[in-house]
Structures are given as structure tokens and as C-alpha cells.
Amino acid sequence: MEIRSSPIPSTVYEAVGGRSYFERLIDLFYDGIETDELLRPMYPEDLAESKLNMVDFVGQYWGGPTAYSDRKGHPRLRMRHAPFPVDEAARKAWLTHMAAAIEATQGASDEIKAAMNDYFAMAANHLVNR
Numbered sequence: 273m274e275i276r277s278s279p280i281p282s283t284v285y286e287a288v289g290g291r292s293y294f295e296r297l298i299d300l301f302y303d304g305i306e307t308d309e310l311l312r313p314m315y316p317e318d319l320a321e322s323k324l325n326m327v328d329f330v331g332q333y334w335g336g337p338t339a340y341s342d343r344k345g346h347p348r349l350r351m352r353h354a355p356f357p358v359d360e361a362a363r364k365a366w367l368t369h370m371a372a373a374i375e376a377t378q379g380a381s382d383e384i385k386a387a388m389n390d391y392f393a394m395a396a397n398h399l400v401n402r
């Protein structure tokens with residue numbers, strides 16, 4: 273029995289085509305961040321590591337390999353965001369860029385896109401700290 277060639281994806285990660293989907297998603301998301309006067313200054317000048325962290329984290333969340341935890345341990349996202357002023361305006365701006373990135377990607381069904389938007393909205397609410 274060849275489980276790996278099963279035509280039925282068992283995770284969102286597989287259903288969208290694996291890591292390359294999340295690389296495109298996060299590239300698009302950071303295109304938005306780069307133009308954002310409120311959020312851009314919170315991120316390091318070189319965004320390469322920020323992108324890698326997000327690709328690994330989001331891929332892992334949606335059922336991909338545990339790339340984020342293997343490198344960085346428990347995500348502890350609230351703690352990792354504590355140094356940054358995540359207020360209502362930041363939450364809204366961040367979600368606007370993520371929703372635009374999700375909308376612009378190819379490869380995810382409408383149902384998966386809706387699930388991603390719901391998840392990010394829930395997670396962003398949880399990270400507001402001011």
C-alpha cells in the first residue's frame with residue numbers, strides 16, 4: 273500500500289500543495305508589511321528570517337512538518353509579541369495584509385481560505401497587548 277500517493281489530502285498543508293503555497297502566501301503578506309507605515313518599523317530591516325519563521329510556523333499549524341518547533345521550540349506567540357505594540361490599529365492592519373495575501377494566492381479552495389481567515393483573526397485577537 274502506497275500511502276504517500278493517496279489522492280485524498282489529509283491536511284490543509286497537503287491540500288494546498290505543501291510548503292511552496294505557504295512561501296507564496298508569506299511573500300505576499302510581507303509585500304503588504306513593507307508598505308505599512310505602522311507595522312514596517314516593528315520588523316527587522318532584513319525580512320528574510322521573519323519570513324522563514326512565518327512560513328515554518330504557518331505550515332506547521334496547518335499540518336505540515338514541525339519545522340518551526342524543531343528550530344525554535346514552543347511558539348509562545350503572546351510572549352514573542354510582547355515587545356511590540358499590538359494595539360487595535362496594528363491588529364487591523366496585520367489582518368488586512370494577511371487577508372489580501374490569502375485572497376491573492378492560487379491553490380487554496382474557498383473553504384480553506386475562509387478557515388485561514390478565521391484562524392488568523394482568532395490568533396490576532398489573542399495577541400493584542402495594548
Ligand code: HEM
Nearest residue numbers: 314315322325326329352356358362363366392395396399
Ligand atoms: C496582531 C497583529 C500582529 C502584529 C503587529 C505582529 C507583529 C510581529 C512582529 C513585529 C514580529 C517580530 C518580527 C520577527 O522577528 O519576525 C512578529 C513575529 C512573529 N509573528 Fe506576529 N504579529 C501579529 C500577529 C501574528 C499572528 C496572528 C500570528 C500567527 C497566527 C503571528 C505569528 C508570528 C510568528 C510565528 C512570529 C515569529 C516569532 C519568532 O519565532 O520569533 N503574528 N510578529
